[in-house]
Amino acid sequence: MDRLIKKNWWKALGVLILLYVFVMGMLVPLKPGITQVTPSATRTNSQIVLDVQGYNTHFDEAKDTMRIWIKMDDEYILAATRITVKGPTQVEAAFEIPAYLPSDRRVQDFALVIDNHIDGAAVRPNALLVTQDSIDLAMGQTVWRSDRMENLHQLKGITFPFRNILGETIRNTYFHVSLWLAMMIIFTASMVYSIKYLRKQERRFDHWAAALTTVGLLLGGLGLLTGAIWAEYTWGKFWSWDIKQFTTLIALLIYFAYFVLRRSFPDEAQQARISAVYNIFAFVALIPLIYVLPRLTDSLHPGNGGNPAFGSEDLDSTMRMVFYPAVIGWTLLSCWIASLLYRTAVIEEHLWDEEPTHD
């Protein structure tokens, strides 16, 4: 490890990777999507005109190949009877809702699907709620027109997923989630050095543990801050005492106390030993706090409290191309900063001690 800190290649690599992340993360466009459908509710046995708003769409250029459906499930789909394109991001679709639905629910939700040759296919789940006063499953299945949704166009080129409410902020995945993963790696390394110190009392292990904990705390603090900024515009508030926000704050406060603890021991050997034990405890507390507790109860945060995990469905292969390099980039940059802190501690020690740390 200590031979490596004088080398520059991995530092430059971290910087280059992060530059790639910034450029790709910001410039790859979002997949065309549907931002709004009005009205969002109707009744059976009615003719309705839905006003649909798109994002990154080219409805006007694709007028001839526009197709719109409302979809209950793979079996029951209804095509629009008339489509009027109002602009690149605005289109009206007329539907004839039959008297009965092939469903035994009083209020049935439908997704809206749009397809054209330029934008490909886009779907908005739960776009339309249809209330039926008289439920007759058999009648509903009989009168359903059973349109087909076939030959959906494939969009060419790399795009990031479009999600309701998130919009462009999905890019924050590269700048918020990646910080947390990098922090986990850094805290793991810090714990390893604490364990090393307890086994063989070499000062440099203690310096490394302190340096890595400092950087880990920086990453965690930035993660909390970036999460709060993201939450302000998606959840409605910077801080909602959401379980994930709360337990993560506790975990970071435990790590912050590590430095307070260090200060309270004037004797260096004692300081190093006690802080090594505390560091291990802090890491052991980190796992249940950040990963276990938030999953046990209600939460706004993706992946916790019954929400679908952001990882499986939303982190598709295009996002992975930028996300994993981001984690590596932040980790390398953090190691660089930690190495600078470590070298400073070694120099400080040389200034104050008779026996300096040997690399």
Added chain:
Amino acid sequence: MKVQNWILTALIFFFTLSSATAQSNSGDFMRSMGKMYVVVAVIVAVFMGIVLFLVFLDRRLTKIENQIKDHG
């Protein structure tokens, strides 16, 4: 120091204003790629500034370490 603060405040105010008008001029929901390149350039500039500072710190520490090695 006071003068610098005022200049900085004025610059930030100016840029905020001009970017606000720029948004209302484009008018549509489509993201204009031209403006996005500007955002990327800004992010890269800020990041490279921080990186160059880290390089400077790195070099300074190396100098001190070499001094210690030579003179103890």
